[in-house]
Amino acid sequence: MSKIEINELCASPAILGMLSNLLIETVANGGSVSFMHPLQPDAAQAFWSTALAAAARGERIVLGAWDDERLVATVTLLLDCPPNQPHRAEIAKLMTCLSHRGRGVAASLMRAAEELAVKRGRTLLVLDTATDGGASTFYERLGFTLAGEIPDYALKPHGGPTGTRIYWKRIGLHTPSGG
Ligand SMILES: CC(C)(COP(=O)(O)OP(=O)(O)OC[C@H]1O[C@@H](n2cnc3c(N)ncnc32)[C@H](O)[C@@H]1OP(=O)(O)O)[C@@H](O)C(=O)NCCC(=O)NCCS
Numbered sequence: 001m002s003k004i005e006i007n008e009l010c011a012s013p014a015i016l017g018m019l020s021n022l023l024i025e026t027v028a029n030g031g032s033v034s035f036m037h038p039l040q041p042d043a044a045q046a047f048w049s050t051a052l053a054a055a056a057r058g059e060r061i062v063l064g065a066w067d068d069e070r071l072v073a074t075v076t077l078l079l080d081c082p083p084n085q086p087h088r089a090e091i092a093k094l095m096t097c098l099s100h101r102g103r104g105v106a107a108s109l110m111r112a113a114e115e116l117a118v119k120r121g122r123t124l125l126v127l128d129t130a131t132d133g134g135a136s137t138f139y140e141r142l143g144f145t146l147a148g149e150i151p152d153y154a155l156k157p158h159g160g161p162t163g164t165r166i167y168w169k170r171i172g173l174h175t176p177s178g179g
Helices: 013-028 041-056 105-119 136-141
Strands: 004-008 060-067 070-078 088-096 124-130 145-155 161-170
Touching (some): 004 105, 013 060, 013 070, 041 060, 060 105, 088 105, 124 136
Parallel strands (some): 088 124
Antiparallel strands (some): 070 088, 145 161
């Protein structure tokens, strides 16, 4: 595998197409990323179009991992928090294409997202992941702490309920006061 490059994604027809294909493949293979299988290309494009418009307004950062000309993974850093939570950011829509899993691509994306959050003065990251088929172990290895679990929170892409696990991580030079 050639070197993986990570950068911030902006809207273009090519990038929208690659993000949509990645989302469709992820959902088809059971990834809990808010959608049900089969995910139609129009719905996937509409989601990413809205996401990249929000990124253009500075409300989020959509990172892409590239293997040469191919987008192989993505993660979103949500920055648009309520006025009383200016120190917080949220991780969402982390997914790696099947062909590139288990090679550290998602871990690299998470490190890049965390660095960007720190640069923007954020000191707390939160995320959630499905109890059934999610990435709990992956996030715990990256230093996230489990806050708790909500049962029957969502449907899995192919049906059937799953709980969700809420995680948090202090980042940057913040000195914890309460944990
Ligand atoms: C979760 C996901 C993004 C990980 O992508 P990846 O690029 O394969 O992850 P990495 O290779 O960086 O993983 C790093 C480590 O975590 C492990 N890991 C990866 N996914 C894991 C999972 N779902 N559960 C437990 N461990 C996992 C890897 O084996 C690897 O371990 P190693 O360093 O000992 O080899 C990928 O499995 C995926 O796209 N899943 C479907 C979508 C999804 O569930 N996203 C998370 C939603 S919150």
